[in-house]
Amino acid sequence: MPKRAHSSHRKKDAQMRKLKKKLKQMEKQIRKIQSSESSESDHTYSKEESSDSESSDNESYKQKDDMEIEAPTPTQDFSVLGSKPNDEDEMGKSLHEEIIVRWNTYLQKGFDKTQREELMAKYKLPVNCKMLIPPLVNKEILPCLPKSANENDHFLKALQKQLAHGLTALTENTRLFPI
Structure with a gap:
């Protein structure tokens, strides 16, 4: 091993x-x-x-x-459980209420297929950031994979691609990082 x-x-x-x-x-x-x-x-x-x-x-x-x-x-000694975690450190600043309303709806219901395709077409992946493109499985290995692994790979690839387009949309609209 x-x-x-x-x-x-x-x-x-x-x-x-x-x-x-x-x-x-x-x-x-x-x-x-x-x-x-x-x-x-x-x-x-x-x-x-x-x-x-x-x-x-x-x-x-x-x-x-x-x-x-x-x-x-x-008296109960909880020291054996380790230090008490602080949940406050996990939360950041508050977002604008208009953003919260929209994001809650998107997170609960999601986008329609047409909306998703429109957004992905509108916000193209930047040329100078190739790491946003999901990796492909080697063509030699692809036939050896079971059907479930191949389907899982396609699902993850689509998810990564959507995430990449979403990050691109955020950077273009916030103008934090000029493209």
Whole structure:
């Protein structure tokens, strides 16, 4: 096997060991919490039994409820899960409301085939950016591919081409990058 495969397997094995270690730590914490809860419930039960036999059943239930309320709740340590992710970093600036209205419609319903073809014809790919053109499968390999792989390749190629035309439209209309 090539070196890449070995290194990727090593990385996966290291990640698995790390996750298993964290899992064991979490299981220990769960057992600690469960054992402390069971010992607390045993403690409240034994105190209830030691109460005077003359007290009524209602008083013993009341004492048990009072003891459960007074018992401190165990603190949970989430440090084994890693640092808390900050979702605010993923969001950028707000867009203009007119853009939002249109994009929401396009993202939900999409374009008609004619609209898509018109936009692709209007915004041609730039001559000096060949990387926007989706790559082609080698003609020698094409007959060897299964039908599903060939269909998947055509789908991805069409998607990449639409994306390239969309990027071209953005650059032409914003005039950020003169073409």
